Amino acid sequence: MTTNYQLKRVDFIFKNENDWEEVLSKSISRTPQELINELISSELKGRGGAGFPTGLKWKLSSEAVNDTKYVICNADEGEPGTFKDREILSRVPFKVLTAMAVCGYVIGAKEGYIYLRGEYFFLQPELNKAINEFQYFCKEINLDFTIKIFMGSGAYICGEETALFESMEGKRGEPRNKPPYPSSYGYMGKPTVINNVETLAHTFTIFKYGAKRFYDLGVQYSRGSKLFSVSGDTPKPGIYELELGMSLADFVDEFGDGDTKAVQVGGASGFLVPRKRFAETAIGFQGKLTGISLPTGGSMMLFNSSRSMFNVLDNYLEFFREESCGQCTPCRVGCQQLLKGIKAVKRGEKNAHYLDKLLRLTETMQYTAKCGLGQSVANSFSSIVENFREEMIY
Amino acid sequence: MNPVSELIKNLADQHGRERHNLLPILQGVVEQEKYLSEFSMIEIARELDLPAAEVYGTATFYSFLEYKKMGKYIIRVCKTITCSMKGKNQIMLAIEDMLKISFGETTPDGNFSLLQTNCLGFCHKAPAMLINNEVYTELTPEKVREILSSYLKKKGGPYDN
Numbered sequence: 189m190t191t192n193y194q195l196k197r198v199d200f201i202f203k204n205e206n207d208w209e210e211v212l213s214k215s216i217s218r219t220p221q222e223l224i225n226e227l228i229s230s231e232l233k234g235r236g237g238a239g240f241p242t243g244l245k246w247k248l249s250s251e252a253v254n255d256t257k258y259v260i261c262n263a264d265e266g267e268p269g270t271f272k273d274r275e276i277l278s279r280v281p282f283k284v285l286t287a288m289a290v291c292g293y294v295i296g297a298k299e300g301y302i303y304l305r306g307e308y309f310f311l312q313p314e315l316n317k318a319i320n321e322f323q324y325f326c327k328e329i330n331l332d333f334t335i336k337i338f339m340g341s342g343a344y345i346c347g348e349e350t351a352l353f354e355s356m357e358g359k360r361g362e363p364r365n366k367p368p369y370p371s372s373y374g375y376m377g378k379p380t381v382i383n384n385v386e387t388l389a390h391t392f393t394i395f396k397y398g399a400k401r402f403y404d405l406g407v408q409y410s411r412g413s414k415l416f417s418v419s420g421d422t423p424k425p426g427i428y429e430l431e432l433g434m435s436l437a438d439f440v441d442e443f444g445d446g447d448t449k450a451v452q453v454g455g456a457s458g459f460l461v462p463r464k465r466f467a468e469t470a471i472g473f474q475g476k477l478t479g480i481s482l483p484t485g486g487s488m489m490l491f492n493s494s495r496s497m498f499n500v501l502d503n504y505l506e507f508f509r510e511e512s513c514g515q516c517t518p519c520r521v522g523c524q525q526l527l528k529g530i531k532a533v534k535r536g537e538k539n540a541h542y543l544d545k546l547l548r549l550t551e552t553m554q555y556t557a558k559c560g561l562g563q564s565v566a567n568s569f570s571s572i573v574e575n576f577r578e579e580m581i582y
Numbered sequence: 583m584n585p586v587s588e589l590i591k592n593l594a595d596q597h598g599r600e601r602h603n604l605l606p607i608l609q610g611v612v613e614q615e616k617y618l619s620e621f622s623m624i625e626i627a628r629e630l631d632l633p634a635a636e637v638y639g640t641a642t643f644y645s646f647l648e649y650k651k652m653g654k655y656i657i658r659v660c661k662t663i664t665c666s667m668k669g670k671n672q673i674m675l676a677i678e679d680m681l682k683i684s685f686g687e688t689t690p691d692g693n694f695s696l697l698q699t700n701c702l703g704f705c706h707k708a709p710a711m712l713i714n715n716e717v718y719t720e721l722t723p724e725k726v727r728e729i730l731s732s733y734l735k736k737k738g739g740p741y742d743n
Contacts, residue, residue: 268662271703306609306646307702309715339609342646344700358604360643376602419664419705426706456663489664489705503663507700513643 407433410472519562
């Protein structure tokens with residue numbers, strides 16, 4: 189089988205980081221404005237899944253007036269099917285630390301935190317070693333910036349940026365209303381840049397090689413490369429750095445087991461794409477691309493024809509029901525009712541039309557839930573129920 | 583002084599007594615005691631001058647901050663999609679059979695507790711589990727039995743009396 193567009197492997201993220209000292213010294217000899225412009229022209233978008241332009245994020249925080257500001261690296265990687273951030277932190281930690289320090293220089297922050305999920309506790313000793321070495325160098329070049337690890341304790345919702353701030357402040361990880369946004373009111377109410385681990389690692393590449401090297405990869409609106417966490421029914425599960433904009437058909441050609449029925453793009457909060465839509469689906473951020481363009485934090489889960497989509501949805505909903513922070517009613521009650529609902533339909537206690545009621549419920553959740561968790565349940569729910577309705581019913 | 587009170591006082595000295603120091607203190611107690619008793623939570627509240635309800639509310643939000651008595655080794659088997667697809671239930675059965683406890687229980691000698699948890703981030707090496715902070719991946723029932731035996735035989739371990 190041949191395709192026009194080949195999957196392009198890239199090797200930036202895990203390439204050696206031995207020159208981090210040089211990259212750091214060189215970067216902080218430039219003006220903050222230059223660095224922000226570099227990031228903006230690279231068109232790097234956040235790699236945690238939401239895809240907010242990173243340059244703009246840094247710019248907004250740099251413009252906020254406050255003596256105290258923070259840089260936070262979001263390493264609360266909890267989305268089912270994602271495991272790239274752990275690899276970055278264990279294989280190229282200095283890239284992330286360097287990027288945090290450069291960010292601190294740009295926005296005027298002296299303190300940085302890595303919010304590490306409790307499940308990755310075992311990364312701590314090595315990471316602390318790297319931080320110590322890094323701090324030693326910062327002192328040598330008179331850069332006033334400290335980095336500390338803050339451990340999470342097993343709550344998916346704390347990956348949501350404002351919930352993460354609440355958690356760091358010693359409270360329940362319940363998301364805040366936005367606005368105000370972190371750029372003006374973040375951790376401890378101070379202007380804060382919060383970036384995903386991978387986003388920070390990409391800024392290292394951009395500061396090292398210049399924006400063009402990054403911008404030349406990918407397609408319009410989805411520039412650069414991205415790490416993909418590949419799992420499920422695939423002969424080669426693992427982490428791969430690929431250029432953005434690829435078609436899902438090519439992805440499946442490369443990673444499928446020959447019997448791929450559907451791919452979940454973006455984890456449990458993402459979308460399920462059935463086989464008939466592989467060719468028209470591209471992986472990247474929403475833009476004016478023809479066809480469907482799916483953003484992703486990099487989780488790609490493949491399912492072959494031996495899997496029941498009912499079980500898949502059941503597993504996701506149970507996940508959401510447990511991980512919902514319970515603060516807002518649409519999400520707390522919605523997740524419970526969706527789970528109860530699909531089970532009732534499966535057992536024949538409710539007729540098939542009940543699925544349409546549940547679809548309307550997800551729509552309500554999309555509009556009324558306070559944060560991304562409750563809003564995004566609709567993504568996987570509707571894409572599974574609409575494409576595999578028969579599997580939900582009997 | 584009660585050893586738990588002393589632990590809490592030391593943790594507060596180390597991390598500070600502000601609200602934003604609460605999580606590291608809770609984690610410190612769990613690391614030592616394996617769980618947060620009502621007594622610990624009240625002590626923490628007193629030490630940080632917070633309402634006990636706030637401490638309780640925060641502690642019970644986080645799934646890794648147990649508030650029921652747990653065994654020395656907490657086994658957390660990942661139950662999220664990929665691990666579930668790749669045989670999580672067989673792993674659970676193997677553990678339950680070997681330790682003679684079911685999910686949610688602790689062995690009578692207080693050595694092992696068996697729990698399930700959400701995505702551990704080892705989907706490419708599923709199924710996976712944690713024993714305390716140690717990760718074990720690409721599990722099979724045979725492998726799980728070997729791992730548990732090694733814990734049972736561990737020098738200084740549960741049965742090394």
